[in-house]
Structures are given as structure tokens and as C-alpha cells.
Amino acid sequence: MGGARSPYGPRPLGALLPALTRSAFKRRSPAGAMLLADWVNVVGPALAAVTRPQRLAQGTLTLGCTGPVAMELSHLAPQLIQRINGHLGRVAVERLRFVQLPGLAPKAAPPRPEPAPLPPATHAALEALPSGELREALAKLAAGVYRNRR
Secondary structure (H helix, E strand, O other): OOOOOEEEEEEEEHHHHHHHHHHHHOOOOOHHHHHHHHHHHHHHHHHHHHHHEEEEEEEEEEEEEEEHHHHHHHHHHHHHHHHHHHHOOOOOOEEEEEEEEOOOOOOOOOOOOOOOOOOOOHHHHHHHHHHHHHHHHHHHHHHHHHHOOO
């Protein structure tokens, strides 16, 4: 057999990637796509819940956020830019631009379920303890254990 390769044979993965990623990177720079994918790791869950990277172009990162957050982020801009560039491994962001994104407010925590009544034996054991921090801590622990057993 000669050194000719069959056109239908296996191809290296590196040869397929440009065709697969071209449409994804057409509108986004690789650094912008990386930020979008890793945003929670870059800024942390609290800021990621109220911000979203929109576009990275010519050193300006456009962040969508809720109104009050923009003011806070403008004060944190130097640290945030440093953190983003550190994550990317190069200076890609020089300034931040904030735009209002409705509906990006943090979600309210779901209501906590009502505590289940304690079994009579557990309730009696707690009542036998003297009042104080230990009794309160054990009562909270028991309520949590029996709430999860529903």
C-alpha cells in the first residue's frame, strides 16, 4: 500500500476544529467566547448572577447588568479588569462599558419548607436537656434531619 491517504479515512481532530468553530467565533473574539464560558469562575457566583459579558471589542468589554450593580462595578472596575486579564493570560480588556439588561436580577431564594414535627422520642429527649445553646443547636439539627426525610 502506498502513502496515499483515503479521503474517507480518519482525520486529525485539529483539522476539523476550524470548520466547527468558525461560525461561533465569527461574531465573538476567542477571548470574548472564553469570558462568556468562564464568567462565573472569573467574577464569582454573586456577580455572575447580576452581570453578563456582552461583547469584547477593541479593548472594551461591554457588560450587561442591572442598574444598581453598574454603580458598584464602576468602583470595582480596576480590580475587575485585572482579574479578567489575569484569567485570559493577556491584556485584552482595558475598559468596561455597562448596559442595562432587564430581567437579570438575582432570583429569589425558594421558600423553605415547614419543619416536620419531631418524633415523640426525639422531642422528649430534647425536652430533658437543660435550656441553652446546646439544646437549641440539637433542636435545629433534629429539625433539619427530619425535614430532609419527608
